[in-house]
Each structure stands twice: as structure tokens, then as C-alpha cells.
Amino acid sequence: xxxxxxxxxxxxxxxxxxxxxxxxxxxxxxxxxxxxxxxxxxxxxxxx
Amino acid sequence: xxxxxxxxxxxxxxxxxxxxxxxxxxxxxxxxxxxxxxxxxxxxxxxxxxxxxxxxxxxxxxxxxxxxxxxxxxxxxxxxxxxxxxxxxxxxxxxxxxxxxxxxxxxxxxxxxxxxxxxxxxxxxxxxxxxxxxxxxxxxxxxxxxxxxxxxxxxxxxxxxxxxxxxxxxxxxxxxxxxxxxxxxxxxxxxxxxxxxxxxxxxxxxxxxx
Numbered sequence: 001x002x003x004x005x006x007x008x009x010x011x012x013x014x015x016x017x018x019x020x021x022x023x024x025x026x027x028x029x030x031x032x033x034x035x036x037x038x039x040x041x042x043x044x045x046x047x048x
Numbered sequence: 049x050x051x052x053x054x055x056x057x058x059x060x061x062x063x064x065x066x067x068x069x070x071x072x073x074x075x076x077x078x079x080x081x082x083x084x085x086x087x088x089x090x091x092x093x094x095x096x097x098x099x100x101x102x103x104x105x106x107x108x109x110x111x112x113x114x115x116x117x118x119x120x121x122x123x124x125x126x127x128x129x130x131x132x133x134x135x136x137x138x139x140x141x142x143x144x145x146x147x148x149x150x151x152x153x154x155x156x157x158x159x160x161x162x163x164x165x166x167x168x169x170x171x172x173x174x175x176x177x178x179x180x181x182x183x184x185x186x187x188x189x190x191x192x193x194x195x196x197x198x199x200x201x202x203x204x205x206x207x208x209x210x211x212x213x214x215x216x217x218x219x220x221x222x223x224x225x226x227x228x229x230x231x232x233x234x235x236x237x238x239x240x241x242x243x244x245x246x247x248x249x250x251x252x253x254x255x256x257x258x
Binding site for chain 2: 015016017018021022024025026027028030031032034035039
């Protein structure tokens with residue numbers, strides 16, 4: 001009975017965890033620059 | 049008519065495929081509606097028979113795909129309790145959390161016809177709710193970014209390890225700053241119950257955003 005009363009070792013407890021990716025998504029500025037470049041490219045394509 | 053059972057080896061995969069496809073559309077739409085990125089990178093597409101906005105920025109699209117690729121094994125094993133899209137301010141403090149609470153009910157068998165038509169209908173309602181959620185949320189401060197959190201169990205992280213290595217997309221345990229939000233306001237958006245999955249979506253919004 002005393003064995004049962006002992007708490008489980010921490011490794012045996014399947015605790016809840018919250019995970020997130022190490023990598024970050026592209027930031028707003030980077031995306032804005034890409035969008036500007038794309039617009040210029042599309043504009044050039046129209047004139048050609 | 050095909051019948052799928054939970055004992056069927058592909059059953060978990062089917063659910064994970066459906067949910068990850070939905071989450072991809074939902075994440076794109078959240079980023080558009082909440083103006084995390086300039087509207088110019090989004091294009092109108094049709095998903096679940098309704099118009100949605102999807103990004104055409106290759107790096108962002110790849111990031112979302114890689115994220116969901118890593119989440120998929122957890123959903124497949126019914127180990128993803130919540131998938132959360134977090135919008136953060138310039139200081140990386142959360143301002144909004146879109147929480148997708150997922151559970152897969154135990155079931156004996158379902159027909160694939162039921163699965164396709166009924167689930168698609170239910171997911172469409174989620175998409176429609178997301179597309180109008182800006183009406184019930186306050187504006188976000190400029191310069192926001194986002195991340196995706198997964199609530200799971202320690203033992204389940206093993207299911208992710210292989211795919212993390214393959215994709216070169218490592219995950220870590222979130223610290224307090226990424227998770228904690230002061231006095232959040234809770235806004236329920238949608239709940240669904242189907243044969244294969246139960247899901248509810250709500251938004252937690254920080255009271256003071258600026």
C-alpha cells in the first residue's frame with residue numbers, strides 16, 4: 001500500500017505541453033518589400 | 049459507399065488531412081482579416097464553396113505548410129488538443145489568440161459520403177465566421193506578427209520529431225511570455241460536432257491592445 005501512495009516519478013507523468021516553431025514567419029516589412037518588387041515586375045511585364 | 053472505422057489504419061490520416069487542409073485555409077484567412085500582412089499579397093480563391101483570401105507570398109505559404117506538416121502527426125494520433133493562431137504585437141506579446149479546440153469522438157463506423165458532405169458544410173460555417181470576425185474584434189496595433197501554438201502532451205512530441213528533422217522545422221516548448229495574456233476577452237465564434245471530429249473556435253483578445 002505504501003508503494004501505491006508514492007508519487008510517480010516526473011518522467012512517468014505525461015504532462016501537457018505547449019509547442020511552437022523555432023522559425024519565425026516572414027515579417028511585415030519583408031513581405032511589403034516583396035510586394036513592391038512584384039508590382040514593379042508585373043508593371044514591366046505589361047509594357048513588354 | 050465506403051465505410052471507414054477507427055480501426056482502419058487510414059482513419060486518423062483522413063481526419064488529419066481534412067483538418068490540416070481546413071487549418072491552412074483558416075490561417076490564411078485570419079492573417080488577411082486581422083491585417084497581419086498587406087492585403088496585396090492575398091488573392092481570392094474558392095474553398096468549401098465560399099470565397100476566401102489566400103496568400104501568394106511563397107515564403108509565408110511555405111511557413112504555413114511546414115507548420116501544419118509538423119502538426120499533422122499529432123492530429124492523426126488525436127494528440128493535438130488545441131491549435132492556436134497567436135497574433136503578437138511588436139514586443140512579441142500576444143494580442144489575439146484564435147483557439148481551435150479539437151477532439152475526435154470515439155466512433156464505430158461512418159460512411160465516407162456522410163464524411164465529405166456534412167463535414168464540408170460544417171467547416172464552411174467556420175470559414176464564414178472567421179471572415180466576419182473583425183466586426184467583433186478591436187483593431188490590432190501596427191507591426192504585428194503571428195505564430196502557431198499546439199497544445200499536446202509530452203509523450204506525443206515523439207510523433208513530431210521525425211517530421212521536424214525531415215522538414216528542418218524544429219519546435220520548442222513555449223515559455224510564459226508566448227502564452228500569457230492579461231485579462232483576455234473571450235469571443236466564441238463557432239462550434240461543430242460531426243462523426244469524426246468535434247471542434248470549437250474562439251478568440252481570446254487582450255483588453256488593452258495598445
